[in-house]
Amino acid sequence: NAGVTQTPKFQVLKTGQSMTLQCAQDMNHEYMSWYRQDPGMGLRLIHYSVGAGITDQGEVPNGYNVSRSTTEDFPLRLLSAAPSQTSVYFCASSYSLGIYEQYFGPGTRLTVT
Amino acid sequence: AQSVTQLDSHVSVSEGTPVLLRCNYSSSYSPSLFWYVQHPNKGLQLLLKYTSAATLVKGINGFEAEFKKSETSFHLTKPSAHMSDAAEYFCVVSDTSYGQNFVFGPGTRLSVLP
Numbered sequence: 730n731a732g733v734t735q736t737p738k739f740q741v742l743k744t745g746q747s748m749t750l751q752c753a754q755d756m757n758h759e760y761m762s763w764y765r766q767d768p769g770m771g772l773r774l775i776h777y778s779v780g781a782g783i784t785d786q787g788e789v790p791n792g793y794n795v796s797r798s799t800t801e802d803f804p805l806r807l808l809s810a811a812p813s814q815t816s817v818y819f820c821a822s823s824y825s826l827g828i829y830e831q832y833f834g835p836g837t838r839l840t841v842t
Numbered sequence: 843a844q845s846v847t848q849l850d851s852h853v854s855v856s857e858g859t860p861v862l863l864r865c866n867y868s869s870s871y872s873p874s875l876f877w878y879v880q881h882p883n884k885g886l887q888l889l890l891k892y893t894s895a896a897t898l899v900k901g902i903n904g905f906e907a908e909f910k911k912s913e914t915s916f917h918l919t920k921p922s923a924h925m926s927d928a929a930e931y932f933c934v935v936s937d938t939s940y941g942q943n944f945v946f947g948p949g950t951r952l953s954v955l956p
Contacts, residue, residue, distance in 0.1 A: 762944070769851070771932060771946035772886075819885065826943045827936060828874045828893040833886040 731755050735820050735834035742810040742841045750805040750837050752820030760823045761803040762831070765789065765816040772819060778803055779826070810841045844869045844935045846947035854953040861920040863950045865907075865933030868914065875916040876934040877907055880949075886932070892916060903927070928954045 736751045754761065762777035774787030778797040792814060794806040803822075807814060817838050821831040849864040867873060877889040890901025897909040903926075907918045916933060933947040 764946075769948055771846075771948045773946075774944070828891075830876055830888050830891055831944060832888075833878075835885045 733820055733822055733832050733834035735818075735837050737837060738835065740837060740839050742807070742839065744810060744812060744841060746810050748807050748810070750807075750818055750820075750839075752803045752805065752834060753801050754803075754820075754822040754832070755801065756822060756824075756832065757800060758822035758824055758832075759800070760825055760829075760831075761797065762787070762821050763793070763795065763803070763805045764819045764821065765814075766819060766836075767816050775805065775818075807839075812841045815839060815841045844873065844937055844945045846933050846935050846945055848931075848933055848947040848950045850950050851948065852951045852953070854955060855923045856955045857925055858922050861905075861918070861923045861927065861952065863918040863931050863933075863952065865916045865918065865947060866914050867916060867933070867935040869935055869937050871937035874936045875907075875909060876936065877901065877905070877916075877918050878932045878934060880930045880932065882929070889918070889931075923952075923954045925954050925956065928952055 733754045759780045763775040764772040766772050773789050776795040778784045784795050817836050819836050820834040823829045823831040845868045847866045875892040878886040879889050880886050890899045892899045892909045900906045905920045930949045930951050932949050936944045
């Protein structure tokens with residue numbers, strides 16, 4: 730099992746550019762989520778999905794879009810990058826909500842200039 | 843809504859001395875609680891979890907945590923720190939409600955001095 734994979738590992742964007750961060754899991758998990766990590770703030774939830782075709786907003790959704798067409802993949806789209814989106818992004822998956830731990834990908838370090 | 847407070851942003855200990863990282867939570871339901879560790883420039887790894895079974899939970903690398911409902915706490919301890927324990931530690935609360943589950947605390951950075 731590869732677990733949760735994310736690409737790319739690093740990315741530099743100019744303000745206004747768009748891009749997609751890829752996330753895939755091979756554990757047949759229903760629940761997937763995207764977080765951003767900023768110094769001193771822990772991880773904050775951007776969007777999540779409880780199954781294929783079902784997504785919802787988290788704590789900090791503005792400027793990001795997601796879709797979930799398959800159980801395995803959960804891409805995160807930045808529509809028009811802003812310097813405030815400079816962060817480390819983590820994708821995670823779990824069997825379900827509640828008592829189940831989340832498994833995290835290695836992260837994508839994004840810089841917007 | 844759930845929330846997590848990690849009382850120390852930075853803890854520094856000497857190698858071989860005990861570690862205590864403090865976590866208090868707020869939850870409307872019976873929570874599940876987790877501790878994750880993040881080594882520099884790495885992803886997050888689960889250390890241990892509490893899901894309403896035994897209140898003293900043992901995890902990997904000699905860490906353990908005790909769930910105290912009356913104090914709404916889930917502090918992480920280790921009897922003897924090792925240099926390799928230097929990392930960021932996150933306390934997480936999750937309840938069984940639908941939606942924005944799995945709330946992270948701000949993290950505690952553990953330094954281990956030789």
